[in-house]
Amino acid sequence: MAPTRDDYEALHAGFRWQVPARTNIAELCCARWARSSGRTAIVFDRGDGRVETSSYQDLHRAANRLANALAALGVKRGDRVAIVLPQRPETAVAHFAIYRLGAIAMPLSILFGPDALQYRLENSEAVAAIVDVGHLEAVRAARPDCLRHLVAVGPAGGSAANGELDWDSLLARGSDRFAPVRTLATDPAVLIYTSGTTGPPKGALIPHSAIIGNLPGFVASQDWFPLDGDVFWSPADWAWTGGLMDALLPTLYFGMPIVAGAGRFGPERAYELIERHRVTNAFLFPTALKMMMKHDPVPGRSRSLALRAVMSAGESVGATLFDWCRDAFGLSVNEMYGQTEANYIVGNSALRWPARPGSIGRPYPGHRVALIDEAGRELPPGELGEVAVNRFDRHGHPDPVFFLGYWRNEPATRAKLSGDWWRTGDLATSDADGYLWYGGRADDxxxxxxxxxxxxxxxxxxxxxxxxxxxxxxxxxxxxxxxxxxxxxxxxxxxxxxxxxxxxxxxxxxxxxxxxxxxxxxxxxxxxxxxxxxxxxxxxxxxxxxxxxxxxxxxxxxxxx
CATH class of the missing domain: 3.30.300.30 (ANL, C-terminal domain)
Known part of the structure; x- marks a missing residue:
C-alpha cells in the first residue's frame, strides 16, 4: 500500500495547467466520448433488482434533445436552471443540456423543503426547474414568479396549463442534434449554494474551467484514476460539490463508468453496490465509513470486493478509520480537503507519496496552499492558522479551480480574500514536510x-x-x-x-x-x-x-x- 518512493516534489515541480480558452463541461465529460458507440457512462441500480445502463451516446443524444426543448421554451445563455434530482441518468443529461445551452445549472438537494427551495430559486431568479416527480410538491409549494417552466422526471407528469411539462414528452419533441453555444473556460457553468454558519446561504458561481482544476486532486486521491476496468461509486448527492465535482463529472471526464444508486444510504446497501458492480474507486464520507465499520468490521470474510482506492472528505478521517480501511480493504484511505469555492486542493495519494494517518495531506499539484494569520501573513510549521489557497500556482499561473464569486454578493466575496489568498475559514497546522493537520472550523x-x-x-x-x-x-x-x-x-x-x-x-x-x-x-x-x-x-x-x-x-x- 505504501509507495516505495515519494514523488510529491517532482509531481509539483513538473505540473503545468492546460486550460483551453474555449471550454465546456458537456464537451469534456460527454460529447467527446459519445463519438464511439457502446461506451458505458452510468450504471443505474434502482435497488429493487433492476439495473439500467446508459452509454455516453445515450446521454449525449438525450442532452441534445433537452437542450433543443429548453431553447424552444426560451431558456438562453446565462439563465439559471434548477436541477432537483437524485442520482440517476437524467441528472447528468440535465447538466449537459444546460451547459450546451450556455446556461447555468443550479443543482438542489431533493432533501430541501419548500423554504430552502424558495430562497434559492428566488435568489438565483431561476427560469426553469427539472424535478424528480417524487419531490414535485415541495417545488410547487416553493415556486416563485420567476420560475416559468417546471419539468417533471418520472411517471405522471404535470399540467401544461401550469407551465409544468413531462420529461419524456419534452424530449420526444427535440432533435438529437444541437449546435452548442461556444463557451469560454471562464464562463459560469454551475451555481451551488453553500450553507454558512451565519446569514443566508450564498450562491457560489463556478466556471467551466473548474472541472480541470479538480482533476489533479481527483486523479491523485483515487490512486491515479483511471486504470483499465475502473468503476466509480459514491453515495454523495450529485446536487453538492462532493457528488458533482468529486464523483460524477471527473469520472465522466475520463470516459469511465459511474454507478448511480437509488435510495437512502445504508451500510449494507453500500457493501451491496460495491460488490455487485465491482466498484474499484469510491468517495466515502467519514460518517459513511464509520457506519460500514460498525456494521461489518471484517467485510473480507463474507464479501468479494474489488476496491483499490477510497477518498474521504467532509470530516476528519482519524487514525481509527485509517487503520480500519487498511485492514478491511487493503488500502490507505486518501483523505482530501476542499470547498465549493476552491475544491480538491489538499489531500493524500498513497500510491505516489506516503500518507500520514490523521493528516488531510499536502497541497495537490497545481495548487499553492498556505496557513495564514489574521493579517494574511504565511505561518511557519507548527503554528495554527487559517487554510488559504492562492489564485496563482507556484509557477505564477492562474489556478482554474477557483469559483468566480458569490452570486450577486461582491462584498461577501471580497471579505474572504486577503490579496491573492482565498480564506477558507478552516484551521490547521503544518509539519516540516508540508502535511496539513486539520484543526476544525474557525467557528467550531x-x-x-x-x-x-x-x-x-x-x-x-x-x-x-x-x-x-x-x-x-x-x-x-x-x-x-x-x-x-x-x-x-x-x-x-x-x-x-x-x-x-x-x-x-x-x-x-x-x-x-x-x-x-x-x-x-x-x-x-x-x-x-x-x-x-x-x-x-x-x-x-x-x-x-x-x-x-x-x-x-x-x-x-x-x-x-
Missing amino acids: MFKSAGYRIGPSEIENCLVQHPAVGNAAVVPKPDPERGNLVKAYVVLAPGREAGEALVAELQQHVRGKLAPYEYPKEIEFIDELPMTTTGKVQRRVLRLREEERALEAGGTEPPPRD
Whole structure:
C-alpha cells in the first residue's frame, strides 16, 4: 500500500495547467466520448433488482434533445436552471443540456423543503426547474414568479396549463442534434449554494474551467484514476460539490463508468453496490465509513470486493478509520480537503507519496496552499492558522479551480480574500514536510478554562471506543470555565447508555488526550444533526446548549475563541 518512493516534489515541480480558452463541461465529460458507440457512462441500480445502463451516446443524444426543448421554451445563455434530482441518468443529461445551452445549472438537494427551495430559486431568479416527480410538491409549494417552466422526471407528469411539462414528452419533441453555444473556460457553468454558519446561504458561481482544476486532486486521491476496468461509486448527492465535482463529472471526464444508486444510504446497501458492480474507486464520507465499520468490521470474510482506492472528505478521517480501511480493504484511505469555492486542493495519494494517518495531506499539484494569520501573513510549521489557497500556482499561473464569486454578493466575496489568498475559514497546522493537520472550523473552536479546544481530535478519540458509533463535541456555557467540553454520542448497535459508560468514555479520552480535553458532560443521542453532504452540524448542537443555558437563567455564551 505504501509507495516505495515519494514523488510529491517532482509531481509539483513538473505540473503545468492546460486550460483551453474555449471550454465546456458537456464537451469534456460527454460529447467527446459519445463519438464511439457502446461506451458505458452510468450504471443505474434502482435497488429493487433492476439495473439500467446508459452509454455516453445515450446521454449525449438525450442532452441534445433537452437542450433543443429548453431553447424552444426560451431558456438562453446565462439563465439559471434548477436541477432537483437524485442520482440517476437524467441528472447528468440535465447538466449537459444546460451547459450546451450556455446556461447555468443550479443543482438542489431533493432533501430541501419548500423554504430552502424558495430562497434559492428566488435568489438565483431561476427560469426553469427539472424535478424528480417524487419531490414535485415541495417545488410547487416553493415556486416563485420567476420560475416559468417546471419539468417533471418520472411517471405522471404535470399540467401544461401550469407551465409544468413531462420529461419524456419534452424530449420526444427535440432533435438529437444541437449546435452548442461556444463557451469560454471562464464562463459560469454551475451555481451551488453553500450553507454558512451565519446569514443566508450564498450562491457560489463556478466556471467551466473548474472541472480541470479538480482533476489533479481527483486523479491523485483515487490512486491515479483511471486504470483499465475502473468503476466509480459514491453515495454523495450529485446536487453538492462532493457528488458533482468529486464523483460524477471527473469520472465522466475520463470516459469511465459511474454507478448511480437509488435510495437512502445504508451500510449494507453500500457493501451491496460495491460488490455487485465491482466498484474499484469510491468517495466515502467519514460518517459513511464509520457506519460500514460498525456494521461489518471484517467485510473480507463474507464479501468479494474489488476496491483499490477510497477518498474521504467532509470530516476528519482519524487514525481509527485509517487503520480500519487498511485492514478491511487493503488500502490507505486518501483523505482530501476542499470547498465549493476552491475544491480538491489538499489531500493524500498513497500510491505516489506516503500518507500520514490523521493528516488531510499536502497541497495537490497545481495548487499553492498556505496557513495564514489574521493579517494574511504565511505561518511557519507548527503554528495554527487559517487554510488559504492562492489564485496563482507556484509557477505564477492562474489556478482554474477557483469559483468566480458569490452570486450577486461582491462584498461577501471580497471579505474572504486577503490579496491573492482565498480564506477558507478552516484551521490547521503544518509539519516540516508540508502535511496539513486539520484543526476544525474557525467557528467550531472554543475556549475552556483558558485552553483552546478543537472538536475533531476529541471526536476521533471517542469513535475509537467500541461503544461509540459517532460523536460530536461542542462547548457548553459555564460561568466558571467559560465553556465545558460536551460530547453528543450516538451509540453503536447493541450498546446501552448509562453512568458507567459515561465514566468509561471520559476515562478513555483522558487517557489519550490532554486532561483539559476530555468531555465533562456526555449526552447520548439517537442521531447527530447532519448536512445533506454528510457533515455533522455542530452549530445546531452548539445553539441547543446556548439556549439551554439561557433557559436555566444563565448569561449570553462567552466568545468561542
